[in-house]
Amino acid sequence: MIRLEARPQPSAVMAYATPVLAVLLTMIFGGVLFAVLGKDPLQAITTIFWEPVFGEFAFFYRPQLLIKGAPLVLIAIGLALGFKAGIWNIGAEGQYIVGAICGAAAGLAFYPTESAFIFPLMVLAGAFGGWAWAMIPGVLKVKFGTNEILVSLMLVYVAEQLLASMSLGLLKNPEGFGFPGSRNLQQYASAHNAELIAGTGMHWGVVAALVAVIFAYALLARHRLGFAIRVTGEAPRAAKFGGVNPGRLILFCLGTSGLLAGLAGMFEVSGPAGQISIDFNVGYGFTAIIVAFLGRLNPLGIVAAGLLMALTYIGGDIAQSQLGLPAAAIQVFQGMLLFFLLALDVLTNYRVRFGSQEVA
Amino acid sequence: MTPLLALRGLTKAYPGVIANDAVTLEIAPGEIHALLGENGAGKSTLVKMIYGLVKPDSGTMQMRGADYVPTDPRAARSAGVGMVFQHFSLFDALSVAENIALGMETPPAMRALATQIRKVSETYGLPLSPDRTVGDLSAGERQRVEIIRCLLQDPKLLIMDEPTSVLTPQEVDILFETLRKLSAEGTAILYISHKLEEIRALCDAATILRGGKVVGTCIPRDTSARDMAELMVGSTLATPKAAAHNTGNVVLDVTGLSAPAPSAFGMALKDVTFQVRAGDVLGIGGVAGNGQDELLAALSGETPCAPGMVSFLGGDLSTIAPEARRGLGVLSAPEERLGHAAAPNMSLTENAMLTGAAREGLSVRGLLNWPKTRAFAERIIAEFDVRTPGPDNAARSLSGGNLQKFVIGREVLQRPEVLVVNQPTWGVDAAAAAAIRQSLLDLAAGGAAVVVISQDLDELMEISDRFAALNEGRLSAPRPTSELDVEQIGLMLGGAHGIEVAHV
Structure with a gap:
């Protein structure tokens, strides 16, 4: 018989080993899934994990790693701060959309003026948009005790409608022959988030993600606010006894994660995506939740997890086009990763014992 | 007379610590027996073995001369062992009767149960209305819920873990009256406490544990509290002393x-x-x-x-x-x-x-x-x-x-x-x-x-x-x-x- 025995202390080894185990289990069960779909599992797995980095067309896919990884990391860093404190912002996707809308709108307002001030202004607008969207669940939670999970999630759908409305209305390209979508910011030099080094995928969003990682790391390790976040997540009553103001902490965590998600949206719309359109958002805000947990809510871990998830995105695309795997299979594959990770988490606090039952 | 419960050489080891080392103990029917010891002396492990929560590594238990091997608390209860824990396991939002029903194997219909609760509570001087919500009860009243829950199963041995830590002195007196009445009717009580004066007032015999071993037995009435304390601790006790001091502003x-x-x-x-x-x-x-x-x-x-x-x-x-x-x-x-x-x-x-x-x-x-x-x-x-x-x-x-x-x-x-x-x-x-x-x-x-x-x-x-x-x-x-x-x-x-x- 198998049973779980509580560890006196959380295991440090397991905390680092479980993400690796989860990736391995995902490969095994993902392989089974692909085999059932009639594909060669080994080929599918290598297509997803090997092709983008070392394959024939790696020169094309490698920059994609940064382009897809940066928004994931940027959003996940913000989410991790909240998750550590037990504040569950599930609506990063909505904050990402609103950040993109605000950023793009700020740039387009000056079209076609060229100025060095436009891009920084767009950055501020994008950050503000995401922050403001996240403050809605924040203020409602602090004032009325609403559940931030529900409110932030529902606001994603509101943001999607807003996005559609903007693409068809206020931000529609007047010279776009009636097609939905805004002007392409890639063709507006002052507002374009161009590659900083050509051919690397390195844009301002990558820089912002790295800054956010360093900032979050220092905050959690060395700052009082980071300590407050950790204590609140571990023992809310102890945190309150220690002097943490729970309301302020909720607003800080939701605000910061919204701000970073808004930034991610702004860098995306002004760079890789180029324009506000109905299908602008591709689920980065939700995938970032997986990234945050896969990275153990640890800033450095999130960088690794963000790159890994970016890899499955790119590899998934290749597998779709080359092997004809359905898109849903790739999503199941990504979902498995979170599933195994959360399931294996139990090993951090418990050890598995084989043998007869004995209650202590 | 055959003892109600006899423990012989009970041993239980956990990784790195021997919680109970060849503990031998006898309780006669109707006896109020104190189990004394500091935290970590092995009192909890011992009563958990009696209540079927922990299996001993070696040693035997006999109930009225017959082998007693409880595999789980249910077996212990059906053998006539009841236990009132130090920490209550009650649901604040439910009524007294509902809480009691939750702890029974086959609860009778609510109305019949309410009648039983009233009867037991009157017999033993533990007034308690079955309809009240537990969240509104005082700690002393909550304890009564736990005690009545045990008494409804008509136990031969009642184990009480630190029962007085939440009671006022007057409530303690009432509890003791109840326990004495139970004892007079033949129910044995195993009473765990480290309040020595209470034990001297209530108990017929005491077994003192230290480091998992029985280090002594005594008749509490004839032993001073200080002597019992020193047996428990294994050394002489320093009483805290206030230095002479003046109060200021x-x-x-x-x-x-x-x-x-x-x-x-x-x-x-x-x-x-x-x-x-x-x-x-x-x-x-x-x-x-x-x-x-x-x-x-x-x-x-x-x-x-x-x-x-x-x-x-x-x-x-x-x-x-x-x-x-x-x-x-x-x-x-x-x-x-x-x-x-x-x-x-x-x-x-x-x-x-x-x-x-x-x-x-x-x-x-x-x-x-x-x-x-x-x-x-x-x-x-x-x-x-x-x-x-x-x-x-x-x-x-x-x-x-x-x-x-x-x-x-x-x-x-x-x-x-x-x-x-x-x-x-x-x-x-x-x-x-x-x-x-x-x-x-x-x-x-x-x-x-x-x-x-x-x-x-x-x-x-x-x-x-x-x-x-x-x-x-x-x-x-x-x-x-x-x-x-x-x-x-x-x-x-x-x-x-x-x-x-x-x-x-």
């Missing part, structure tokens, strides 16, 4: 403190007024749930109160946040060690940061100084004799007594002007409790104002200069402890809450 002034109940099952504070001078130890007694947690929260700053209610050295403290209060020198230690006074999964170093940041200079402009915090944690561990491999261990890995020493030490070493503690020695063994009490007395001797909130009246009588009782959120006027005896204190605590002694 009023440091903490609480005037008309009122606050609404923080939750549905909390207690509102009503017009609480007291003053504490430098060098003064004010003891606040009361049965659990009468506003102790709320009073501590108001003094620590966790719950803000209206301006003018709490002042420190003449300055208004009422609206100042916990962190700023600590900066001024007003410190506190709440009752609940894990989850309130300390974060269970965090290391002792991190827990030292929790309250030490401001006053020990562990955080400068928001930046945390971890090496200095670690040194502070190590100082607490050394000076308060906290048994742990080191400051990197999680708080939850410490035993209750050791963590309590850490929590109290953390506040005492910050040289407070005012220290408020709630249940400073709850669940702590005698030696550690004496050390904690001594540190509180030393603190007062050094000129601090100390407020000790406790349910342990012996403790309050021992260390406090003045005593006040908290009852239903109201505080009585403090009186010098030397003028009071236990009877008067019991009346101050609200007497027996209008319940009566068993009609034998």
Whole structure:
């Protein structure tokens, strides 16, 4: 018989080993899934994990790693701060959309003026948009005790409608022959988030993600606010006894994660995506939740997890086009990763014992 | 006469520790048998084996001459063993009858059960209405629910784990009447406690455990409390002594403190007024749930109160946040060690940061100084004799007594002007409790104002200069402890809450 025995202390080894185990289990069960779909599992797995980095067309896919990884990391860093404190912002996707809308709108307002001030202004607008969207669940939670999970999630759908409305209305390209979508910011030099080094995928969003990682790391390790976040997540009553103001902490965590998600949206719309359109958002805000947990809510871990998830995105695309795997299979594959990770988490606090039952 | 229960050579080892080492014990029918020992002496393991929660490694148990091998609590109950735990397992939102039904294998229909509950409660002088919601009951009444739950199964042996820790002296008297009546009817009682005077008043025999071994048996009536205590501890006990000290100016002034109940099952504070001078130890007694947690929260700053209610050295403290209060020198230690006074999964170093940041200079402009915090944690561990491999261990890995020493030490070493503690020695063994009490007395001797909130009246009588009782959120006027005896204190605590002694 198998049973779980509580560890006196959380295991440090397991905390680092479980993400690796989860990736391995995902490969095994993902392989089974692909085999059932009639594909060669080994080929599918290598297509997803090997092709983008070392394959024939790696020169094309490698920059994609940064382009897809940066928004994931940027959003996940913000989410991790909240998750550590037990504040569950599930609506990063909505904050990402609103950040993109605000950023793009700020740039387009000056079209076609060229100025060095436009891009920084767009950055501020994008950050503000995401922050403001996240403050809605924040203020409602602090004032009325609403559940931030529900409110932030529902606001994603509101943001999607807003996005559609903007693409068809206020931000529609007047010279776009009636097609939905805004002007392409890639063709507006002052507002374009161009590659900083050509051919690397390195844009301002990558820089912002790295800054956010360093900032979050220092905050959690060395700052009082980071300590407050950790204590609140571990023992809310102890945190309150220690002097943490729970309301302020909720607003800080939701605000910061919204701000970073808004930034991610702004860098995306002004760079890789180029324009506000109905299908602008591709689920980065939700995938970032997986990234945050896969990275153990640890800033450095999130960088690794963000790159890994970016890899499955790119590899998934290749597998779709080359092997004809359905898109849903790739999503199941990504979902498995979170599933195994959360399931294996139990090993951090418990050890598995084989043998007869004995209650202590 | 065959003993009701005979334990022979019971041994149970856990990795690294032998919890019970060849324990032999006999209980006759109708006997009230005390099981004495410090925390960690093996009392809990022993009764868990009797109640079928733990399987012994070796040794035998016999019930009325027949082999008794309980595989689980259900088997123990059907063999006639009932147990009342120290921590109640009751649902606040359910009624008394519903709670009792939940603990039964085959509960009868609600109406029949209610009749049974009324009958048992009248027979044993434990008045209790089956329809009341448990959340509204006092601790003493909740205990009655647990006892009645056991009595409904008609036990031959009733195990009681620290039953009086939550009762007023008058309630204790009533409980003892009930237990004596049960004993007279032939029910044996295994009574676990470390309150020696109670054992002397109640029990027919006592077995003393230390380090998992039986170190002695005695007839409590004929043995002095001090002798029993020294058997338990295995050495002579140092009684905490207050050094001669003078009281100074009023440091903490609480005037008309009122606050609404923080939750549905909390207690509102009503017009609480007291003053504490430098060098003064004010003891606040009361049965659990009468506003102790709320009073501590108001003094620590966790719950803000209206301006003018709490002042420190003449300055208004009422609206100042916990962190700023600590900066001024007003410190506190709440009752609940894990989850309130300390974060269970965090290391002792991190827990030292929790309250030490401001006053020990562990955080400068928001930046945390971890090496200095670690040194502070190590100082607490050394000076308060906290048994742990080191400051990197999680708080939850410490035993209750050791963590309590850490929590109290953390506040005492910050040289407070005012220290408020709630249940400073709850669940702590005698030696550690004496050390904690001594540190509180030393603190007062050094000129601090100390407020000790406790349910342990012996403790309050021992260390406090003045005593006040908290009852239903109201505080009585403090009186010098030397003028009071236990009877008067019991009346101050609200007497027996209008319940009566068993009609034998």
